[in-house]
Amino acid sequence: MKDNYEKSRMAVDAVIFTIHEGKLKILLHEREKDPFKGKKELPGGLLQINETAEQTLTRKIKEIVGAQEIFFQQFYTFTDPKRDPRDRTVSIGFIALINSSRINDLSKWFDCNNIKDLAFDHKLIVDKAKEYLKSEINSIIVKQFMSEQFPLNKLQEAYEIIENVEYDNRNFRRQMITSGIVKETKKLEKSVSHRPAKFYKFKK
Amino acid sequence: MKDNYEKSRMAVDAVIFTIHEGKLKILLHEREKDPFKGKKELPGGLLQINETAEQTLTRKIKEIVGAQEIFFQQFYTFTDPKRDPRDRTVSIGFIALINSSRINDLSKWFDCNNIKDLAFDHKLIVDKAKEYLKSEINSIIVKQFMSEQFPLNKLQEAYEIIENVEYDNRNFRRQMITSGIVKETKKLEKSVSHRPAKFYKFKK
DNA sequence: GCAAAAGTGTTATTGGTACACCCATGC
DNA sequence: GCATGGGTGTACCAATAACACTTTTGC
Numbered sequence: 001m002k003d004n005y006e007k008s009r010m011a012v013d014a015v016i017f018t019i020h021e022g023k024l025k026i027l028l029h030e031r032e033k034d035p036f037k038g039k040k041e042l043p044g045g046l047l048q049i050n051e052t053a054e055q056t057l058t059r060k061i062k063e064i065v066g067a068q069e070i071f072f073q074q075f076y077t078f079t080d081p082k083r084d085p086r087d088r089t090v091s092i093g094f095i096a097l098i099n100s101s102r103i104n105d106l107s108k109w110f111d112c113n114n115i116k117d118l119a120f121d122h123k124l125i126v127d128k129a130k131e132y133l134k135s136e137i138n139s140i141i142v143k144q145f146m147s148e149q150f151p152l153n154k155l156q157e158a159y160e161i162i163e164n165v166e167y168d169n170r171n172f173r174r175q176m177i178t179s180g181i182v183k184e185t186k187k188l189e190k191s192v193s194h195r196p197a198k199f200y201k202f203k204k
Numbered sequence: 205m206k207d208n209y210e211k212s213r214m215a216v217d218a219v220i221f222t223i224h225e226g227k228l229k230i231l232l233h234e235r236e237k238d239p240f241k242g243k244k245e246l247p248g249g250l251l252q253i254n255e256t257a258e259q260t261l262t263r264k265i266k267e268i269v270g271a272q273e274i275f276f277q278q279f280y281t282f283t284d285p286k287r288d289p290r291d292r293t294v295s296i297g298f299i300a301l302i303n304s305s306r307i308n309d310l311s312k313w314f315d316c317n318n319i320k321d322l323a324f325d326h327k328l329i330v331d332k333a334k335e336y337l338k339s340e341i342n343s344i345i346v347k348q349f350m351s352e353q354f355p356l357n358k359l360q361e362a363y364e365i366i367e368n369v370e371y372d373n374r375n376f377r378r379q380m381i382t383s384g385i386v387k388e389t390k391k392l393e394k395s396v397s398h399r400p401a402k403f404y405k406f407k408k
Numbered sequence: 409g410c411a412a413a414a415g416t417g418t419t420a421t422t423g424g425t426a427c428a429c430c431c432a433t434g435c
Numbered sequence: 436g437c438a439t440g441g442g443t444g445t446a447c448c449a450a451t452a453a454c455a456c457t458t459t460t461g462c
Contacts, residue, residue, distance in 0.1 A: 005250040007211035010283070010294055046209040049292075053283040077281045077296050079214070079257040088253075090214055090294070092281050153414070170416065171452065178450095194412040195459035357441070374443065375425065398439040399432035 009089040012057045013044035013122065014072065015129035016064075018109060019145045020100040024161050025109040026126065027064070028118070035085050036119030040110075042126070044091065053092045065098060071144045072096035075132040076125075083121045095129050097144035137162055139181045143202050149185055151197030152176060176200075213293040216261045217248035217326065218276065219333035220268075222313060223349045224304040228365050229313040230330065231268070232322070239289050240323030244314075246330070248295065257296045269302060275348045276300035279336040280329075287325045299333050301348035341366055343385045347406050353389055355401030356380060380404075 016027045028040040043064055047056045053074070061070055078091045100106065115126055133141070142158050156172045159165075176182050182200040189196035220231045232244040247268055251260045257278070265274055282295045304310065319330055337345070346362050360376045363369075380386050386404040393400035 004252045005213070006253050008214045008251070009209070010212045010214075047212070047283065048208045049210050050285045052285065053281065053294075074281060077257065077278060079251065079296070081254045081256065092283070151414080168452075168454085169414090170454085173415080174417095175451085189414095189460095191461085192413080193461040195414045197414060355441080372426075373441090374427085377442080378444095379424090393441090395434085396440080397434040399441045401441055 006088065009084075009087055010047040010053070011044055011089050011091045012047065012053050012060065012094055013042045013078075013091045013125055014057060014060065014094045014096050015042060015112075015126055016061075016070075016096040016098060017112065017129075017133060017145075018098050018100040018103060019158055019161055020103075020106060020109060022157065022161065023111045024113070024130075025100075025106075026112045026115070026129075027109055028115075029108065031119050039117060039119040040122075041119035042122045046089075053094075057094055057096070061096065065102065068098075068102060070096055070098050071141075076128050078121060078125060080121065091125070093125050093129060095133055097141060099145055099147065101147060134163055139202065146202075149187060149199035149201050151189060152182070152200050153197060155182070155200070210292065213288075213291055214251040214257070215248055215293050215295045216251065216257050216264065216298055217246045217282075217295045217329055218261060218264065218298045218300050219246060219316075219330055220265075220274075220300040220302060221316065221333075221337060221349075222302050222304040222307060223362055223365055224307075224310060224313060226361070226365065227315045228317070228334075229304075229310075230316045230319070230333075231313055232319075233312065235323050243321060243323040244326075245323035246326045250293075257298075261298055261300070265300065269306065272302075272306060274300055274302050275344075280332050282325060282329060284325065295329070297329050297333060299337055301345060303349055303351065305351060338367055343406065350406075353391060353403040353405050355393060356386070356404055357401060359386070359404070 018025050027043055029043055031037055031039055031041050043060060045056060045060050047053060051059070054072075057072055061068075061072070072094045074092055075095055076093045078093060081088050083089065083091070103109065112126060112130055115123065117123075118126070137159070142155065142162070145158050146155060152173050153169070155176065156167055156169065159172075160167060180203055183203050185199045185201055187199040189199070222229050231247055233247055235241055235243055235245050247264060249260060249264050251257060255263070258276075261276055265272075265276070276298045278296055279299055280297045282297060285292050287293065287295070307313070316330060316334055319327065321327075322330065341363070346359065346366070349362050350359060356377050357373070359380065360371055360373065363376075364371060384407055387407050389403045389405055391403040393403070
């Protein structure tokens with residue numbers, strides 16, 4: 001019996017997270033063509049000949065945020081045959097993480113807890129990505145959102161935003177320091193109208 | 205500029221684990237055709253028209269182990285354009301878990317720590333699957349390898365085999381019971397030439 | 409001196425780890 | 436009675452959780 005299969009277009013879709021203004025935000029573009037013209041969609045694109053999914057994503061990220069290296073990771077592959085109304089397209093979902101200071105135009109970044117009405121199945125992809133990010137959180141992930149040096153309270157804020165919980169400030173600081181994730185530097189915050197924070201950095 | 209993409213064949217490959225004779229084993233088939241004729245390979249197959257990857261895998265598992273429902277989960281999608289020498293084939297890697305009592309012929313199941321020289325990139329897929337299984341271990345996963353009712357020492361053995369560690373028997377038992385994962389039954393092992401074990405089962 | 413955010417210690421509880429012997433059964 | 440694997444308790448240490456006030460700065 002002959003297999004009844006067809007070839008498929010292969011795409012990557014990236015849920016690119018950043019932390020800005022106390023919110024976890026993601027990059028969305030507005031579609032200029034049908035289907036779903038005018039609706040927002042995730043950045044992504046088709047795999048070219050001789051590219052792995054990771055290479056496609058690296059190429060796309062260069063187009064979007066410049067030649068910077070950014071952290072990314074597969075989290076799920078979406079295979080519903082009807083997910084693209086034009087032609088069957090399998091999409092490999094990635095999360096990517098970027099520090100907001102490396103973003104020029106923040107106007108296309110949206111609070112990921114207030115997303116609706118996206119093109120294709122992109123709302124589903126965003127929901128799975130949020131869930132994945134939260135479940136996988138660790139210091140390597142949070143590090144992507146932090147500057148080289150940062151006050152401990154900013155680090156706490158990052159954890160709280162991603163996990164949507166609140167931590168006790170004293171316990172949080174003690175844990176970060178005694179577990180050896182961070183170490184303090186000699187630098188202090190400047191020109192703030194309150195007690196200046198000490199800067200910390202991640203240990204290697 | 206026109207995109208330089210091509211469509212791709214889409215496949216699933218399943219690393220189906222079971223525990224048997226104190227070892228974590230996986231199912232491998234011998235290839236009857238080139239490429240890689242005579243080498244062992246993972247069970248899997250191409251996505252048919254109108255099938256999701258999960259539906260393809262459900263269909264394949266029926267062919268392999270009968271009409272039983274078994275637990276499975278995506279863990280990584282392999283996109284190297286050269287991974288199949290015939291034609292580009294993207295493969296969605298799944299782990300699947302089955303109790304060895306549901307397997308008729310155990311002769312095609314091999315110790316997953318003693319695997320070499322598989323077809324395609326299947327060794328890589330197996331290695332990633334093992335790593336994933338170990339990192340994701342929890343009671344739902346271990347449950348798939350256990351009978352409805354089981355002695356606690358068998359449960360401990362399952363954890364030890366998957367994680368490749370040893371646990372203290374007293375601490376392990378206390379933890380399983382006090383954390384509410386299992387509850388004891390009234391049943392005892394029969395016809396063993398040592399003290400009979402009490403059977404436990406998973407709480408819901 | 410007031411507003412704003414940074415920074416700091418102690419206590420109680422919980423969870424984890426280490427450790428060695430007796431028990432029930434079949435033969 | 437011996438071989439086999441099943442089953443049990445305690446003490447210590449580490450990690451976590453709860454909790455409120457003082458410090459430093461700019462204006």
